[in-house]
Amino acid sequence: xxxxxxxxxxxxxxxxxxxxxxxxxxxxxxxxxxxxxxxxxxxxxxxxxxxxxxxxxxxxxxxxxxxxxxxxxxxxxxxxxxxxxxxxxxxxxxxxxxxxxxxxxxxxxxxxxxxxxxxxxxxxxxxxxxxxxxxxxxxxxxxxxxxxxxxxxxxxxxxxxxxxxxxxxxxxxxxxxxxxxxxxxxxxxxxxxxxxxxxxxxxxxxxxxxxxxxxxxxxxxxxxxxxxxxxxxxxxxxxxxxxxxxxxxxxxxxxxxxxxxxxxxxxxxxxxxxxxxxxxxxxxxxxxxxxxxxxxxxxxxxxxxxxxxxxxxxxxxxxxxxxx
Amino acid sequence: xxxxxxxxxxxxxxxxxxxxxxxxxxxxxxxxxxxxxxxxxxxxxxxxxxxxxxxxxxxxxxxxxxxxxxxxxxxxxxxxxxxxxxxxxxxxxxxxxxxxxxxxxxxxxxxxxxxxxxxxxxxxxxxxxxxxxxxxxxxxxxxxxxxxxxxxxxxxxxxxxxxxxxxxxxxxxxxxxxxxxxxxxxxxxxxxxxxxxxxxxxxxxxxxxxxxxxxxxxxxxxxxxxxxxxxxxxxxxxxxxxxxxxxxxxxxxxxxxxxxxxxxxxxxxxxxxxxxxxxxxxxxxxxxxxxxxxxxxxxxxxxxxxxxxxxxxxxxxxxxxxxxxxxxxxxxxxxxxxxxxxxxxxxxxxxxxxxxxxxxxxxxxxxxxxxxxxxxxxxxxxxxxxxxxxxxxxxxxxxxxxxxxxxxxxxxxxxxxxxxxxxxxxxxxxxxxxxxxxxxxxxxxxxxxxxxxxxxxxxxxxxxxxxxxxxxxxxxxxxxxxxxx
Numbered sequence: 064x065x066x067x068x069x070x071x072x073x074x075x076x077x078x079x080x081x082x083x084x085x086x087x088x089x090x091x092x093x094x095x096x097x098x099x100x101x102x103x104x105x106x107x108x109x110x111x112x113x114x115x116x117x118x119x120x121x122x123x124x125x126x127x128x129x130x131x132x133x134x135x136x137x138x139x140x141x142x143x144x145x146x147x148x149x150x151x152x153x154x155x156x157x158x159x160x161x162x163x164x165x166x167x168x169x170x171x172x173x174x175x176x177x178x179x180x181x182x183x184x185x186x187x188x189x190x191x192x193x194x195x196x197x198x199x200x201x202x203x204x205x206x207x208x209x210x211x212x213x214x215x216x217x218x219x220x221x222x223x224x225x226x227x228x229x230x231x232x233x234x235x236x237x238x239x240x241x242x243x244x245x246x247x248x249x250x251x252x253x254x255x256x257x258x259x260x261x262x263x264x265x266x267x268x269x270x271x272x273x274x275x276x277x278x279x280x281x282x283x284x285x286x287x288x289x290x291x292x293x294x295x296x297x298x299x300x301x302x303x304x305x306x307x308x309x310x311x312x313x314x315x316x317x318x319x320x321x322x323x324x325x326x327x328x329x330x331x332x333x334x335x336x337x338x339x340x341x342x343x344x345x346x347x348x349x350x351x352x353x354x355x356x357x358x359x360x361x362x363x364x365x366x367x368x369x370x371x372x373x374x375x376x377x378x379x380x381x382x383x384x385x386x387x
Numbered sequence: 388x389x390x391x392x393x394x395x396x397x398x399x400x401x402x403x404x405x406x407x408x409x410x411x412x413x414x415x416x417x418x419x420x421x422x423x424x425x426x427x428x429x430x431x432x433x434x435x436x437x438x439x440x441x442x443x444x445x446x447x448x449x450x451x452x453x454x455x456x457x458x459x460x461x462x463x464x465x466x467x468x469x470x471x472x473x474x475x476x477x478x479x480x481x482x483x484x485x486x487x488x489x490x491x492x493x494x495x496x497x498x499x500x501x502x503x504x505x506x507x508x509x510x511x512x513x514x515x516x517x518x519x520x521x522x523x524x525x526x527x528x529x530x531x532x533x534x535x536x537x538x539x540x541x542x543x544x545x546x547x548x549x550x551x552x553x554x555x556x557x558x559x560x561x562x563x564x565x566x567x568x569x570x571x572x573x574x575x576x577x578x579x580x581x582x583x584x585x586x587x588x589x590x591x592x593x594x595x596x597x598x599x600x601x602x603x604x605x606x607x608x609x610x611x612x613x614x615x616x617x618x619x620x621x622x623x624x625x626x627x628x629x630x631x632x633x634x635x636x637x638x639x640x641x642x643x644x645x646x647x648x649x650x651x652x653x654x655x656x657x658x659x660x661x662x663x664x665x666x667x668x669x670x671x672x673x674x675x676x677x678x679x680x681x682x683x684x685x686x687x688x689x690x691x692x693x694x695x696x697x698x699x700x701x702x703x704x705x706x707x708x709x710x711x712x713x714x715x716x717x718x719x720x721x722x723x724x725x726x727x728x729x730x731x732x733x734x735x736x737x738x739x740x741x742x743x744x745x746x747x748x749x750x751x752x753x754x755x756x757x758x759x760x761x762x763x764x765x766x767x768x769x770x771x772x773x774x775x776x777x778x779x780x781x782x783x784x785x786x787x788x789x790x791x792x793x794x795x796x797x798x799x800x801x802x803x804x805x806x807x808x809x810x811x812x813x814x815x816x817x818x819x820x821x822x823x824x825x826x827x828x829x830x831x832x833x834x835x836x837x838x839x840x841x842x843x844x845x846x847x848x849x850x851x852x853x854x855x856x857x858x859x860x861x862x863x864x865x866x867x868x869x870x871x872x
C-alpha cells in the first residue's frame with residue numbers, strides 16, 4: 064500500500080521536473096530566438112539579392128520587358144524560343160564550354176602537382192611559394208582584365224616583349240587580334256587567376272591524409288609513385304570531385320575577366336554566355352535593354368550548366384568507384 | 388530589476404518625444420519667420436560629360452556657384468558612357484533620380500518625357516532668352532512647344548583628322564600640307580611608318596567606333612548619309628551602298644599596307660586617344676571635343692593640328708549634317724528642390740559666367756555664334772581651325788524629329804531589338820580576316836535595319852500616328868547645303 068506522504072512526494076518531484084523542463088524549453092526557445100536574430104540580416108540579404116532575382120528571372124523571362132517599371136507585355140515562350148534559335152547564344156555557349164574545358168583540364172591536375180610539391184616537408188620556403196601562387200587570387204578580376212589587355216597588346220605588350228627578348232618568337236603575336244588567339248589568351252589568364260586557390264584546396268586535402276597508411280606502404284616496399292597512385296589519388300577522389308565542381312562552376316560563370324579583357328571580341332570570338340546575358344540585360348547598343356530575353360537566356364544557361372555539372376559529378380564518382 | 392529598466396525605458400521614450408516636439412516647433416517657427424530660404428539644400432547633378440569631372444571646367448564653375456549661393460550645395464557625380472546609362476536606368480527604376488541629369492546620346496527627349504523622368508525648364512526660368520532662337524528644336528530639346536533642355540556646345544559639331552606635325556616632319560613630310568585625299572593618306576602613312584621608329588601612320592579604335600570611322604569616309608562620297616548609315620535623301624538605311632563598301636575597302640587597303648597600328652582591333656575610344664597623345668600614330672580621326680580632351684585630360688598634347696577628313700577624289704568633301712539644336716541638362720520631375728536646381732541651371736546657361744570661359748579655358752565651342760566669331764575668345768590654334776572647318780562644312784539636315792509621327796516611329800525603332808550582327812562587328816570581321824563575305828553581311832544588316840524601321844512605322848501608325856516612309860524621306864536634301872524645312 065502506498066502511503067499518502069509517498070504520493071505527495073511523487074507529486075512534488077513531478078512538479079519540479081515539469082518546472083525544470085519548462086524552464087529548459089524556455090531557455091532553448093530564447094537561445095534559438097537569438098540564433099535567428101543574428102541570422103536575420105544574412106537571410107534578408109539572401110532573400111533579396113539571391114533568391115528573389117532567381118525567382119524573378121523565371122517570371123520576367125515570359126515578358127518583353129526593358130527593365131524599367133514593372134513588366135506588362137507577356138510574350139509566353141517567345142524569349143526561350145528566340146534564345147534557343149539564336150546562333151550567337153550557341154556561339155557564346157560553345158565559348159563558355161571551351162573555356163571551362165581547358166580551365167578544368169589544365170588547372171585541376173597541375174594545381175595538384177604544385178600542391179604535392181608544396182606539401183613536401185623538405186621544400187625550403189614553402190610558405191613563400193604558397194603566397195606567390197595565391198597572390199593572383201586576391202586581385203580583382205576586372206582589374207586583372209584591364210591590366211592583361213595591356214600585357215597582351217600586340218605593340219609594346221609585356222608578353223610579346225618578354226617572348227621576343229628571350230628569342231622564343233621572332234615576330235610579335237597578335238594575341239587579341241583573332242578569335243582563336245584571343246580565346247587562348249583568356250584561358251591563360253583564367254588559369255593564372257584561378258590556379259592559386261585550387262592549390263590551397265589540394266593542400267587542404269593532402270594535409271588530411273592519414274600518415275600511417277603511407278608508413279605501412281613503405282614497410283611493404285611501395286615506392287613514391289606507387290604511394291601516389293594507390294594511396295594518394297584514391298584518398299583524394301572526394302577532393303577531386305569538389306575541386307572539379309568548383310572549377311567548372313567558376314569557369315562557366317566567368318564574366319568580369321572577359322568583359323574587361325576582350326569584351327567578348329574580336330567578332331564574338333571570346334563571347335561567353337554571362338557576357339551575352341549582360342549585353343541584353345543592361346547594354347543598349349542600338350535599342351533598349353531586353354531584360355525578359357536576358358532572363359530567358361539566363362535560365363537556359365543555368366539549366367544547361369546544372370546538367371553538365373551533374374553529369375560531370377556522376378562521371379567522376381563512377382570513375383573513382385570502378386577503379387578503386 | 389526588470390521593473391526598474393521598464394521605467395527607465397518609458398522615461399527615455401518620453402524624453403525623446405519631448406525633444407522631437409521641440410525640434411518640430413523650432414522648424415515651424417523658422418518657416419513662419421521666413422528663414423526657411425537660408426536652410427541648406429543639396430542638389431544632385433549626374434553628368435555624362437567629362438567637363439563635370441572633379442577638377443574640370445564645369446566642376447570648377449559649380450564650386451564658384453556654391454560660393455555665390457552658400458545655401459545650395461551641389462553634389463556632382465560623373466560617369467562615362469555606358470556606366471552612365473546603366474546607373475541612370477538603375478536610379479530611374481528605383482525612383483531615386485538626382486535633381487539634374489546630363490545624359491549620354493542614348494537617351495532622347497522622347498524617352499525622358501514619356502517615362503515621366505524630366506520636366507520643362509521654361510516653367511522655372513527664362514531659358515529661351517539665354518540662347519539664339521534656332522537652337523531650340525522640337526523633338527531635340529523641345530516637346531509640344533515646351534523647352535526641356537538646351538545646348539552646352541555649338542550644334543555645329545563634327546569630326547576631323549588629327550595629325551602630329553612633328554611626326555610628319557620626322558618622316559620628311561610638310562606639316563603644312565596634311566593628306567587631303569585617301570591616296571595621300573596612304574602614302575604619307577607609309578612614309579611615317581617606314582621612317583619614324585615605333586610610329587604607325589594611322590590608328591583606328593575598331594572596338595568602339597569601327598562603324599563611325601568607316602561612315603566618316605563613306606560620307607565624303609555620300610553626304611546624305613548620317614552617322615548611323617541612314618540616307619535622308621533615300622529615306623532608308625544604305626549601309627551596303629558602293630560608297631560604304633569603298634570606305635571599308637580603303638580601310639583594308641591601309642591595313643594591308645601595314646600603316647594601321649596593330650593594336651587597332653582592340654582599341655576602345657579612350658585607349659585610342661591615349662595612343663594618339665603618346666604619338667604612336669601620326670594620323671587619326673576624332674570629334675570636336677578632342678581639343679579639350681588633349682589639353683585637359685591627356686596632360687596637354689602638343690605638336691598636332693586638325694584638318695578635314697581626306698576624301699577619295701578632288702571635289703569631294705565631308706559635309707556633316709546636324710540638327711540646329713542639341714541637348715544637355717534636364718531637370719528631373721522628381722526633384723524636391725526645383726527652385727534651387729533652376730538656379731544652378733541659370734548659372735550653367737549664363738553666357739558670361741559659363742560659355743565665355745568654356746570657350747577660352749575649356750576649348751569647347753559654345754552655341755552662341757557671336758562668341759565663336761570673336762577671335763579674342765580663342766586660346767587654341769587647333770580650336771580656331773576646327774571652328775573654321777565646322778563653319779564651312781556643317782549643314783543642317785532635315786529635322787524629322789519635328790514631325791510627331793516620324794519622331795514616334797524612330798523612337799519605336801530604338802526600342803526594337805537591333806540586328807545581332809552590327810556594322811562594327813562586320814568591319815572588325817572583315818578587318819581581322821574572319822569574315823570573307825562581309826559585303827553579303829552588309830546587305831543582310833541593311834535589309835534587317837530597313838525591315839525594323841518599316842515595322843516601327845507600322846507600329847507607330849497602329850498607335851494612331853499619321854506616318855509613312857515619306858516622312859523620313861527628303862529628296863531635296865543634297866547633304867551639302869542646309870535643308871530648307
